[in-house]
Amino acid sequence: xxxxxxxxxxxxxxxxxLRLTCTASGFTFSSYAMAWVxxxxxxGLEWVASVSYxxxxxxxxxxxxxxxxxxxxxxxxxxxxxxxxxxxxxxxxYYCAKVLQPRRISTPYFDYWGRGTxxxxxx
Amino acid sequence: QSALTQPASVSGFxxxxxxxxxxxTSSDVGxxxxxxxxxxxxxxxxxxxIYDVNNRPSGVSTRFSGSKSGNTASLTISGLQADDxxxxxxxxxxxxxxxxxxxxxxxxxx
Numbered sequence: 715x716x717x718x719x720x721x722x723x724x725x726x727x728x729x730x731x732l733r734l735t736c737t738a739s740g741f742t743f744s745s746y747a748m749a750w751v752x753x754x755x756x757x758g759l760e761w762v763a764s765v766s767y768x769x770x771x772x773x774x775x776x777x778x779x780x781x782x783x784x785x786x787x788x789x790x791x792x793x794x795x796x797x798x799x800x801x802x803x804x805x806x807x808y809y810c811a812k813v814l815q816p817r818r819i820s821t822p823y824f825d826y827w828g829r830g831t832x833x834x835x836x837x
Numbered sequence: 838q839s840a841l842t843q844p845a846s847v848s849g850f851x852x853x854x855x856x857x858x859x860x861x862t863s864s865d866v867g868x869x870x871x872x873x874x875x876x877x878x879x880x881x882x883x884x885x886x887i888y889d890v891n892n893r894p895s896g897v898s899t900r901f902s903g904s905k906s907g908n909t910a911s912l913t914i915s916g917l918q919a920d921d922x923x924x925x926x927x928x929x930x931x932x933x934x935x936x937x938x939x940x941x942x943x944x945x946x947x
Contacts, residue, residue: 760840827883
């Protein structure tokens with residue numbers, strides 16, 4: 715059974731830093747790209763970033779480029795999101811998601827999702 | 838990157854069919870056959886319902902179908918059931934190797 719478990723969400727002040735981690739199990743982690751998708755309270759979904767199956771390629775939405783870094787450790791089956799220069803508008807539930815097809819990164823197809831971890835940015 | 842445009846809400850009676858539209862531009866929906874749809878219940882993670890415009894993952898009911906014409910993709914749910922009541926989001930590959938979600942549509946089963 716595929717499982718994705720996010721951790722690291724907490725309360726942080728504007729300008730602060732935070733690292734989210736997603737631990738995966740139940741599939742061949744090293745064969746699939748992974749992504750982070752967020753959802754602000756009462757709002758819609760927003761794709762944040764994706765990392766290729768081997769970590770060599772990363773993609774970001776415009777609003778976080780230069781502030782967030784996505785990475786993965788295939789030996790530990792984890793994907794991380796290092797967040798910096800946090801703003802009020804980064805407040806959201808952050809979901810870790812698995813890409814549907816092996817070895818593809820540029821795809822809007824996420825077939826498994828974690829339960830999410832809440833990041834609150836406020837002074 | 839702009840969100841794709843979806844109606845805020847749609848509704849229908851049990852047994853009826855409804856269609857949710859998702860309008861983008863030639864830089865996303867219209868330019869690529871890479872559109873997906875997600876179902877989300879309140880407080881839960883999204884579930885993939887459609888990918889590649891009109892393909893269903895294993896386990897998704899055949900009552901769900903997708904299509905695309907020009908810059909607009911559509912999700913049709915036939916034989917509406919009470920447990921179809923949820924939020925639905927479209928998502929498309931966009932230029933510059935990004936993904937764009939729609940604003941979401943709340944489906945109410947009357």
